[in-house]
Amino acid sequence: MAILKKREIDVLAQMTGDERERFVESLPAQKDQIEALFDFLEMKLETNDCDHTSRFAMQHMMQNSLNFPKLSAWLSQNGGYCDCKVISEIAETWHEVFDEE
Numbered sequence: 001m002a003i004l005k006k007r008e009i010d011v012l013a014q015m016t017g018d019e020r021e022r023f024v025e026s027l028p029a030q031k032d033q034i035e036a037l038f039d040f041l042e043m044k045l046e047t048n049d050c051d052h053t054s055r056f057a058m059q060h061m062m063q064n065s066l067n068f069p070k071l072s073a074w075l076s077q078n079g080g081y082c083d084c085k086v087i088s089e090i091a092e093t094w095h096e097v098f099d100e101e
């Protein structure tokens with residue numbers, strides 16, 4: 001049987017409180033920094049079409065001195081290949097999980 005590596009974001013909803021804490025600790029940036037990135041992208045994409053690159057994510061990471069290589073690798077692993085995918089593949093699930101806390 002083939003073993004597919006599950007995306008972290010897909011298992012996030014099933015995690016217990018402890019697992020979620022470990023998940024947050026393993027992130028390539030602080031949780032609030034990642035949420036600020038989501039907010040920035042949501043704001044940008046309200047008035048701009050995604051050109052299917054990560055230009056706004058890149059802009060935000062540079063402006064905020066985030067660990068660009070690590071964070072963009074994490075986003076890609078979780079399906080966030082471009083700015084709109086970061087929102088549709090990651091931020092929506094993220095908000096469902098963390099906004100209820």
Ligand SMILES: [Zn+2]
Pocket residue numbers: 050051052053082083084085
């Ligand atoms: Zn896109």
